[in-house]
């Protein structure tokens with residue numbers, strides 16, 4: 097079958113110029129005599145509608161160029177079972193840390209051309225699919241602050257600035273949640289429900305997560321003093337934070353969080369408001385092309 101690529105690309109994400117990537121992609125697709133249509137997202141949250149409206153059964157492949165937010169929107173708009181290739185061009189690029197995608201444009205082109213197709217799970221939160229995860233509390237607050245406060249900083253520097261701003265001062269809040277029928281009421285700094293391992297570019301909140309294990313991984317961080325947060329932040333990078341008594345890692349198929357307007361949340365790095373949330377898992381819900 098002749099391949100026809102639907103290319104959705106976010107000109108506002110990441111640090112590499114989209115134009116450079118697109119030139120390489122288009123040259124490659126032309127060389128291979130593959131057909132394609134390129135859709136640039138024109139404003140915030142536009143990838144969802146772009147894919148939903150324009151993707152029809154004649155397309156054989158979806159190629160996403162952008163960060164986790166673009167991937168999230170595109171797969172939520174996708175109504176057809178086609179293999180998805182991703183060229184990471186975001187700030188954190190957390191989702192692609194879960195599978196072999198390579199490091200250079202040559203690898204990414206190899207992936208979209210002949211990459212092995214693997215089936216992965218998706219998470220579901222209040223009806224919206226996610227590839228990587230939902231963070232409630234501390235990391236949701238960072239995304240909310242980045243959205244609301246003006247800053248001249250960009251990329252990872254901006255993210256780390258907002259982490260450091262509230263690292264010591266962010267107060268634990270009351271969470272009421274039910275995890276696979278067990279009810280809990282706890283004071284937490286954050287609750288993260290994940291399909292993937294890594295958040296904020298390098299924090300391995302759920303280090304044992306696998307994107308094809310049909311289960312969600314959960315990280316809870318409880319009350320912890322400001323000083324201990326600074327002393328132990330390296331553990332989040334190593335994924336060894338479960339050695340701390342304030343941290344609990346677990347797994348579940350279903351989780352609900354009660355309403356709480358004081359908790360902010362993100363979904364795949366995009367602002368997602370406040371609980372109530374209901375989480376589930378969609379096993380084997382998406383086909384992704386990988387390096388091997």
Ligand SMILES: Nc1ncnc2c1ncn2[C@@H]1O[C@H](COP(=O)(O)OP(=O)(O)OP(=O)(O)O)[C@@H](O)[C@H]1O
Nearest residue numbers: 109110137138139141163164165166186187188189
């Ligand atoms: N043309 C556009 N102008 C402004 N914002 C856009 C445009 N197209 C998409 N967006 C928005 O850009 C935001 C960031 O996208 P994305 O998550 O892909 O990149 P990132 O934040 O740099 O990467 P990551 O999430 O991996 O750190 C999303 O909220 C998306 O809706």
